[in-house]
Amino acid sequence: MNKIGMNERVEALKAEAAAALEKAETTQQLEDVRVRFLGKKSELAKLRKGIGALDKAERPAVGKLLTELQRSLAGGIETRLEEIGRQERARQLQNETIDITLPGRAPSFGSEHPISQTARRMIDIFQSLGFETVEGPEIDTEYYNFDALNTPAHHPARDMHDTFYIDCGGKPYLLRTHCSPMQVRYMEQHRPPLRIVVPGRVYRRDADPTHSPMFHQLEGLAVGEGVRFSDLKGVLALFAQEMFGAETRVRFRPSYFPFTEPSAEVDFSCSFCDRDESCRVCKGTGWLEILGAGMVDPEVFKAVEYDAERYTGFAFGMGIDRIAMLKYGIPDVRILFQNDMRFLTQF
Ligand code: DAH
Secondary structure (H helix, E strand, C coil): CCHHHHHHHHHHHHHHHHHHHHHCCCHHHHHHHHHHHHCCCCHHHHHHHHHHHCCCCCHHHHHHHHHHHHHHHHHHHHHHHHHHHHHHHHHHHHHCCCCCCCCCCCCCCCCCCHHHHHHHHHHHHHHHCCCEECCCCCEEEHHHHCHHHCCCCCCHHHHHHCCCEEEECCEEEEECCCCCHHHHHHHHHCCCCEEEEEEEEEECCCCECCECCEEEEEEEEEEECCCCHHHHHHHHHHHHHHHHCCCCCEEEEEEEECCEEEEEEEEEECCCCCCCCCCCCCCCCCEEEEEEEEEECHHHHHHCCCCCCCCEEEEEEEEHHHHHHHHHCCCCHHHHHCCCHHHHCCC
16 A cells, blocks of 8 residues: 555544544443554554555655554544543433432430329429429338338238238338338438428239329428428418419318328319319319328327427328329320320320
8 A cells, every 4th residue: 555545544544433433422432442443453553564565765654644643543532531421420410419309307206204294293383382302212111111101010001002012131122002101211311391292103903994003103291390281281272273273272171091190182173174064084073082191190200200299290192193194184094104106196
């Protein structure tokens, strides 16, 4: 082939390469183009080998021509490579976009159990009246749960407090049946004047729609010089109004507890009706039985070595669960302890 023929070949190759570059759409296809036009078996390589067969005079010019061809092809590939790279990145960005307009996943918040909410509200009210909050052990001795509270082993009042006894190294322990033992424990450690409330879990052998074998009480105790029954009435009346509304009235009925004398059963006027025959909460009586209370029996003071001639006091104990049920209109105590989310998420 002479120089003229060579020129034509070169031009033809340029055109072919340009067309192939145009068609290539991925870096892989572009690599194929590079091998085809610049590789060892390419037409260009063959042309180079053919230089030796040319007239000596023609060789430099043809060599130059082929070098230019090589540069031009390499340049074209380089340019196309950048273009394809840009397109591939753009496509990738397009495919991998995150739709930030999607709504987020809302975190789910828990809520305080209705009994805890009720206990907190009750404690707040007594705190505003100067009562300190203390807690006692749920497993206590027979002495604190009964004997020190003027309830000796033969006392019939023990029957209502059947519970689980635990043999602990010979000492008679039990699951406490009320929060009253903390009266004694606290008085042993403190001198009057004192005012405490004791929230906590208590245990009895009871299970029906209104009794749970584990339930919660809030015990109260105030001791000092000149503490009177009217103080008890005032404190409980104020508690009733704060808890169930300013219209709420209290009623005291004579009752019996071994650790108080006199003792009373205290009712709150029904805040769900106006003495309505059909009221399901008070059953038409207009009153709700809420708690037990009374003046601290001198026998209890004797157990803690307080001078019963000098000090008087009042005590009361009420069910937190019962108050929560009344406050929220819960008909069955058992639902409070089933951890059913359909119930709990309502609070
Ligand atoms: N501890 C009693 C009970 O669980 C409730 C009670 C009644 C507590 C009268 C008192 C009280 O402090 O004075 O049945």
